[in-house]
Amino acid sequence: MPVANIQVSETPLVLYALRRADDALILGHRLSEWCGHAPMLEEDMALSNIALDLIGQARELYTYAAKAEGKDNDEDKLAYLRDIRQYRDLLLVEQPNGDFAQTLVRQFFYSAFADLYWRAMMTSRDTTLAAIAAKSEKESAYHLRHASEWIIRLGDGTDESHARAQAAIDHLWAFTGEMFAVDDGERALIHAGIAIDPGTLRGRWLTTLSDVVGEATLVLPQNDWMQQGGRVGRHSEHLGHLLSELQSMQRTFPGQTW
Amino acid sequence: MYTQALNTAEADDRSLEDAAQAATFQARIDAEVRIEPNDWMPAAYRKTLTRQISQHAHSEIVGMLPEGNWITRAPTLRRKAALLAKVQDECGHGLYLYAAAETLGSSREELVDAMLAGKAKYSSIFNYPTLTWADIGTIGWLVDGAAIMNQIPLCRCSYGPYARAMIRVCKEESFHQRQGYEIMLTLCRGSDEQKAMAQDALNRWWWPVLMMFGPPDATSQHSDTSTRWKIKRFSNDELRQKFVDATVPQAQYLGLTIPDPGMTQDADGHWCYSGINWTEFKQVLAGNGPCNRDRMAARRKAHAEGAWVREAAAAYAAKRVQRQTAQAAE
Numbered sequence: 001m002p003v004a005n006i007q008v009s010e011t012p013l014v015l016y017a018l019r020r021a022d023d024a025l026i027l028g029h030r031l032s033e034w035c036g037h038a039p040m041l042e043e044d045m046a047l048s049n050i051a052l053d054l055i056g057q058a059r060e061l062y063t064y065a066a067k068a069e070g071k072d073n074d075e076d077k078l079a080y081l082r083d084i085r086q087y088r089d090l091l092l093v094e095q096p097n098g099d100f101a102q103t104l105v106r107q108f109f110y111s112a113f114a115d116l117y118w119r120a121m122m123t124s125r126d127t128t129l130a131a132i133a134a135k136s137e138k139e140s141a142y143h144l145r146h147a148s149e150w151i152i153r154l155g156d157g158t159d160e161s162h163a164r165a166q167a168a169i170d171h172l173w174a175f176t177g178e179m180f181a182v183d184d185g186e187r188a189l190i191h192a193g194i195a196i197d198p199g200t201l202r203g204r205w206l207t208t209l210s211d212v213v214g215e216a217t218l219v220l221p222q223n224d225w226m227q228q229g230g231r232v233g234r235h236s237e238h239l240g241h242l243l244s245e246l247q248s249m250q251r252t253f254p255g256q257t258w
Numbered sequence: 259m260y261t262q263a264l265n266t267a268e269a270d271d272r273s274l275e276d277a278a279q280a281a282t283f284q285a286r287i288d289a290e291v292r293i294e295p296n297d298w299m300p301a302a303y304r305k306t307l308t309r310q311i312s313q314h315a316h317s318e319i320v321g322m323l324p325e326g327n328w329i330t331r332a333p334t335l336r337r338k339a340a341l342l343a344k345v346q347d348e349c350g351h352g353l354y355l356y357a358a359a360e361t362l363g364s365s366r367e368e369l370v371d372a373m374l375a376g377k378a379k380y381s382s383i384f385n386y387p388t389l390t391w392a393d394i395g396t397i398g399w400l401v402d403g404a405a406i407m408n409q410i411p412l413c414r415c416s417y418g419p420y421a422r423a424m425i426r427v428c429k430e431e432s433f434h435q436r437q438g439y440e441i442m443l444t445l446c447r448g449s450d451e452q453k454a455m456a457q458d459a460l461n462r463w464w465w466p467v468l469m470m471f472g473p474p475d476a477t478s479q480h481s482d483t484s485t486r487w488k489i490k491r492f493s494n495d496e497l498r499q500k501f502v503d504a505t506v507p508q509a510q511y512l513g514l515t516i517p518d519p520g521m522t523q524d525a526d527g528h529w530c531y532s533g534i535n536w537t538e539f540k541q542v543l544a545g546n547g548p549c550n551r552d553r554m555a556a557r558r559k560a561h562a563e564g565a566w567v568r569e570a571a572a573a574y575a576a577k578r579v580q581r582q583t584a585q586a587a588e
Contacts, residue, residue, distance in 0.1 A: 052343055
């Protein structure tokens with residue numbers, strides 16, 4: 001028996017929380033795929049740790065989205081019973097792990113943004129979001145440090161690691177623009193002091209990237225064409241496979257308690 | 259997660275370097291004084307412990323695979339986070355244990371290479387597949403439960419670094435065991451489909467779990483030396499019996515049936531289980547379990563595909579040292 005998708009009333013606040021929750025869940029899920037398969041045990045530990053932080057953030061944000069929506073949805077319904085067109089994550093976070101360089105570059109691009117973003121969000125007039133931001137900022141700062149150290153090691157390591165890191169940067173660059181985009185609903189939240197404008201963070205984000213990438217003897221692409229669509233449910237093909245795995249239990253055994 | 263009584267240490271007393279040192283060593287053990295890395299120890303003691311601790315470490319790392327198989331499919335976000343944290347704990351146990359083994363003079367790289375080459379063993383239990391979500395509950399309940407039975411006595415092992423590692427490991431394992439039991443309880447209080455899933459998992463895991471304690475005492479030839487050295491404090495059969503006695507009432511509480519129709523309770527309250535299929539056990543140890551090939555292939559793949567990353571980290575570390583030396587010389 002197929003399980004119907006839930007319907008979500010995407011008010012600007014619900015949509016705002018869902019987008020950030022989806023980012024955290026999908027990236028956390030991707031990182032969790034490394035568990036047991038990383039290049040060294042220390043990285044099995046570190047990547048799992050980051051995944052746990054992100055899944056924790058996702059749970060808080062989903063719970064808040066459900067509360068803001070005020071229907072009978074909850075964190076699990078939001079995570080497990082929406083299909084690909086209802087997911088609102090960034091294209092960046094759903095990209096496959098690839099090799100270790102691709103995973104770490106993806107993490108670096110995201111964490112460099114998340115660290116700035118959550119720090120700024122600590123001043124939100126929405127006290128729940130401000131509290132989630134305070135916790136997430138501490139975690140993101142560590143994630144950024146971990147990723148930055150690896151970008152430098154890989155870039156300034158061997159010829160092979162340098163080439164792989166550069167290829168990952170070139171490949172993932174086009175997915176970074178979406179982090180700074182804002183639609184009308186979110187613009188209203190920014191005006192109300194509930195959200196902050198991510199566009200204002202782009203300069204500092206680029207500075208962080210340039211510093212680390214420079215030390216790593218790597219270069220940022222000149223290409224400024226940016227791929228978008230995740231925020232409105234136009235995803236890459238990769239997300240569908242991720243969701244069919246993530247949601248398999250809830251879809252196979254509907255309505256049960258686990 | 260767990261060490262198996264697989265040690266077949268050749269307790270070669272003839273190799274004792276010095277009879278007087280050996281006597282002092284045994285006297286310390288008899289007096290329950292811990293042996294530390296820099297203390298003199300017989301070569302066979304070192305060898306036995308290196309083998310046991312590294313097997314235990316390999317078991318933790320290979321043990322990440324069957325449970326890791328469900329991280330991406332856990333049925334709720336809470337379960338997903340708990341399972342990921344659990345598998346991460348196992349990785350941490352592997353790291354402590356490799357560090358404990360290193361205090362005996364073998365490097366982590368050597369020990370891991372021996373495992374990847376198929377020369378070192380890991381627990382037989384991880385060569386069975388996790389087919390349903392109930393397997394995750396069953397592993398926590400029974401596999402971690404059996405591990406705790408084995409490991410609690412190891413907290414008093416004569417070798418200090420191993421004993422101390424076990425204290426921390428046991429604390430985490432008992433948390434995992436409760437978590438596993440709670441998954442089973444949820445399933446057993448759920449739908450008929452969920453109860454059937456729980457019973458099916460118990461049916462598949464029960465006998466392999468009993469095998470985790472190792473061969474029966476009658477055929478286990480080398481326990482004497484390990485007992486004299488206070489590495490091992492209970493026999494395989496003693497631990498297995500303690501485990502069965504503790505587990506039967508837990509299964510009854512869940513409303514599940516132990517898949518052993520011949521099981522009886524004796525006058526002292528001990529549960530007497532039927533004969534274990536030791537041929538299956540030997541086959542699994544020989545590499546013929548359902549997942550031996552997959553487990554080894556997964557570990558070898560991670561190791562091979564991670565080689566360039568480890569090389570990059572080493573190359574970068576060397577460059578840094580070089581630059582610092584050059585700077586200091588200026």
